[in-house]
Amino acid sequence: MTEPKASLRPPLPASFPGRLTTGYEAFRDGRYKFEHSRYKRLAAEGQKPQIMIIGCSDSRVSPEVIFDAGPGEIFVVRNVANIVPPYTPDGETHGTSAALEFAVVALAVRHIVIMGHGRCGGIAAALGAGDPLTPTDFIGKWVSVLDDTAERVRCDHAIAPSLRYTALEHEAIKVSLGNLLDYPFVKARVASGDLALHGAWFDVSEGALHVLDRDSGDFAVLAGTLPLEP
Ligand SMILES: [Zn+2]
Known part of the structure; x- marks a missing residue:
């Protein structure tokens, strides 16, 4: 045939x-x-990609573009606000968890990078900006994973209101990194040294990539990505 x-x-x-x-x-x-x-x-x-990136669906932050990746190099999952949902083995449909399971167990990726970005609409929604788009409010439910963190950022008087969005963009990455370790197959491979977890944040305006130091909790600009001269 x-x-x-x-x-x-x-x-x-x-x-x-x-x-x-x-x-x-x-x-x-x-x-x-x-x-x-x-x-x-x-x-x-x-495919045998070594790296998985969990990024935002935002049209300005394509990981393949930002990291100049070729076919087969990066396994990418994109969702609203680059969230890893809590490990919830309830038999329901979980798209991001399914992709994570495939990348870690079947592909045996060596790195997972949670990549947030500036001016993230999903993070703004988590901070309560704007009304639900529909009565079902899928976005509100999805970003409610960040409710406790958003409340902490909102109540932190050391953070100027204008900086709250960036602060939550950074903190949300740490929430997702924490959630990753609740997945047994992730936890086991991290413990055995076969898998490393990372956080990064992309500045849409300047094009700079900030990488999380998980020991200090601070983000530092990756050398060579400082803003270009005008
Ligand atoms: Zn976003």
């Missing part, structure tokens, strides 16, 4: 975004052409 061949020029639905068509054509004639053998090898051998 032969596989059906895709037509070279299938009729595209008129509504299909033109930006994606032109973008795909540029990829096909550029990067895919250049990395053709790599894609072939990845297709034949499967």
